[in-house]
Structures are given as structure tokens and as C-alpha cells.
Amino acid sequence: MSENIAFIGVGNMGNPMACNLKNAGKKVKVFDVSKEMIDKAVENNLDVEKDFGKLINSETSVVITMLPEGKHSKEVYLKQNGVLDKVSKNCLLIDCSTIDIDTSKEIGKKANEKGIKMIDAPVSGGVMGAQKATLNIMVGGSNDAFNQALPILKLMGKNIYHAGEIGSGNGAKICNNMSLGITMIAASESLMLARRLNIDIKKVHEIMKNASGNSWPISVYPPLPGLIEGTPSNNKYKPGFSAGMMNKDLKLANECAKNANASTPLGEMALEIYSKFCEDGNSSKDFSAISKVIGGDAWDYPIE
Structure with missing residues (x-):
């Protein structure tokens, strides 16, 4: 089947995702409100539509969105002459944004009322995963x-999970990223403790990778440089996944926990730590730079 895909939101994640679809032979047209993001899309030879009103037509078979927050998804889908007003009933809607569950369900309900199929499909794996098409995609x-x-999802990701009904994808993603935020702090604590104890950090890192202290931040995305090549910590903490985005996801997790009457003390603590980090002007740095807070005066690594 030949899909005509409209891709809305080509930022740090959306751009490489759209490129992977194009490279797989799909006809992709992209839109973004940011001139900077549009310019990058042009540099990557993506077909750009600068007028949202002309992006979607009767031939559009798939709409994919990758937007920062729930309010943006709601506007794009539900506003007058938005996505739901423009697509045909045969069009498939895929919202890859990480947003609150209630908004995801609301948009999905409106789509269902119009007889349009929709999934929420937030992703995990950062910019590297988006570039390599190795994302984990959680679907509701x-x-x-x-x-x-x-x-379509298999062209952008490696592991695709059907978590349940609409909204479940975001629920699963929020649970995952709460754990990620906590374990990044834990990895930072462990490695910086090793430094203060004058133990070779590379040795401790190797031990943790092969012992019970292993985690994704240890084995794939360490918070200190010199451990794994190609990670943000080795590139002055330029963002693969920004601290601001992690802070947003931890806020979503905290809201979900309150609504579900769930106890998440470590999630709350992680939110406090990341919120303060972002308030101090670090939102645009990679979330692994939280090691700077944990390390204190023992932390002296290059950062931009």
C-alpha cells in the first residue's frame, strides 16, 4: 500500500522519524510552526508544506504528530479546520507526542465519533533511537x-508494544520515563560516589554493567563522559533528550500518580531535583547532565 503521510512536528525527534519514513519510500510532507525546524527539514530534503491549511487533503492516508505538550495536540487535532476536520474516514491518525492521558483519550474519543482510527504512540529512545529507527513505541x-x-511504526522503531486502549500508550510511556528519571539520578549518585572514593569510574561502570546495579543509564546512556562513545555526556551534554522534556514527563507521572492514588515517593523526589535543575537554566541540556547536581564540587566535566 502506498501511503501519503502528513507529519506534523519535525523537531529533534520528529525530523529523523520523518526522514526514516521518506528513506523507506513513503511519500511524506512535513509541517512545523518553527522556522528553524522547517529549515532543518529542508536541509534533510524533506518535502515541506509551510501552510497548515494545505498540508492535508483527500489523498492523505496517515497523519503523524510529534508535539511538545497536550495543549498542542489538542489544538492541532480539535481546532476548527484542524486534523479531524480535514482528514477522510480512511485516514489513520498516529499521535507520537508524550502528553497527558486525559487529553489523549479526549482526542481519541473525538476521532472515534467521526469514524476515524487513531492511536497514541509515544516513543522512547531519544534522538539516537529516532535517527537509527530503533525507538521503543508504546501504543494505545x-x-x-x-x-x-x-x-508504519516499524519504519521508525524497533520494539512496538500494544499497551491497551487509547491513552494506554502515554500511560506506559509515563511509567517508563518516571523510572528513567529515577535511575539516571541513581546512576549519577553511584558513579560520583565512586569518584569521591577515588575508585576508577571506568572500573565501577564496567562492574555495574555486568552486576545487579545495571540500568539503561549505566549500560547505554551514562551520565558521565568517557564511558560510552556517542552519548550526550561525551558531547558536552548537548541534548539527545533534554532535561526540560524529562521534567515535563516527571510532572505527567506525578499528576497520573495523584489521579490514581498511587504512591511514587522516588518519582516525586526526581521531579523536585529536575525541576530545580531546569529552574537554574539547564532545561536545554541533556537530562544526563543531572549528574552535575549530584556531583557538586567533585563534578568538573565539559558542558555547554
């Missing part, structure tokens, strides 16, 4: 919508 939606979306 009907079985039919999931099965229809699967061939």
Missing part, C-alpha cells in the same frame, strides 16, 4: 488501528 488504541499502524 484498538486492535484494528494498531494492526493498520504497525507497518
Whole structure:
């Protein structure tokens, strides 16, 4: 089947995701409100539509969105002459944004009322995962919508999970990223403790990778440089996944926990630490730079 894909939101994640679709032979047209992001899309030879009103037509078979917050998804989908007003009933909607569950369900309900299939499909894996098409994608939606979306999702990600009904994708992503924020802090604490104890950090890192203290921040995305090549910590903490985005996800997790009457003391503490880090002007740095807070006066690594 030949898809005509409209891709809305080509920032740090959306741009490489759209490129992977284009490189797989799909016809992709992209839109973003940011001139900077549009310029980058042009540099990557993506087909750009600068007028949102002309982005979607009767031939559009898939709409993919990758937006910062729930308010942006709601505006794009639900506003007058927005996505839901423009697409045909045969069009599949895929929202890859990480947003609050209630907004995801609201948009999904409106789409269902119009007879349009929709999934929420937030992703995990950062910019590196988006570039390499190795993202983990967590999907919420009907079985039919999931099965229809699967061939497209496989062009952008490696591991695709159907978590349940609409909104479940974001629920699963929020749970995952709460754990990620906590474990990044834990990894920072462990490695900086090793430094203060005058133990070779590389040795401790190697031990942790192969012992019970292992985690994704240790094995894939360490918070200190000199441990794994190609990670943000080795590139002056230029963001693969920014501290601001982690802070947003921890806020979503905290809201979900309160609504579900769930106890998440470590999640709350991680939110406090990241919120203060962002308030101090570090939102645009990679979230692994939280090691600077943990390390204190023992932390002396290059950072921009």
C-alpha cells in the first residue's frame, strides 16, 4: 500500500522519524510552526508544506504528530479546520507526542465519533533511537488501528508494544520515563560516589554493567563522559533528550500518580531535583547532565 503521510512536528525527534519514513519510500510532507525546524527539514530534503491549511487533503492516508505538550495536540487535532476536520474516514491518525492521558483519550474519543482510527504512540529512545529507527513505541488504541499502524511504526522503531486502549500508550510511556528519571539520578549518585572514593569510574561502570546495579543509564546512556562513545555526556551534554522534556514527563507521572492514588515517593523526589535543575537554566541540556547536581564540587566535566 502506498501511503501519503502528513507529519506534523519535525523537531529533534520528529525530523529523523520523518526522514526514516521518506528513506523507506513513503511519500511524506512535513509541517512545523518553527522556522528553524522547517529549515532543518529542508536541509534533510524533506518535502515541506509551510501552510497548515494545505498540508492535508483527500489523498492523505496517515497523519503523524510529534508535539511538545497536550495543549498542542489538542489544538492541532480539535481546532476548527484542524486534523479531524480535514482528514477522510480512511485516514489513520498516529499521535507520537508524550502528553497527558486525559487529553489523549479526549482526542481519541473525538476521532472515534467521526469514524476515524487513531492511536497514541509515544516513543522512547531519544534522538539516537529516532535517527537509527530503533525507538521503543508504546501504543494505545484498538486492535484494528494498531494492526493498520504497525507497518508504519516499524519504519521508525524497533520494539512496538500494544499497551491497551487509547491513552494506554502515554500511560506506559509515563511509567517508563518516571523510572528513567529515577535511575539516571541513581546512576549519577553511584558513579560520583565512586569518584569521591577515588575508585576508577571506568572500573565501577564496567562492574555495574555486568552486576545487579545495571540500568539503561549505566549500560547505554551514562551520565558521565568517557564511558560510552556517542552519548550526550561525551558531547558536552548537548541534548539527545533534554532535561526540560524529562521534567515535563516527571510532572505527567506525578499528576497520573495523584489521579490514581498511587504512591511514587522516588518519582516525586526526581521531579523536585529536575525541576530545580531546569529552574537554574539547564532545561536545554541533556537530562544526563543531572549528574552535575549530584556531583557538586567533585563534578568538573565539559558542558555547554
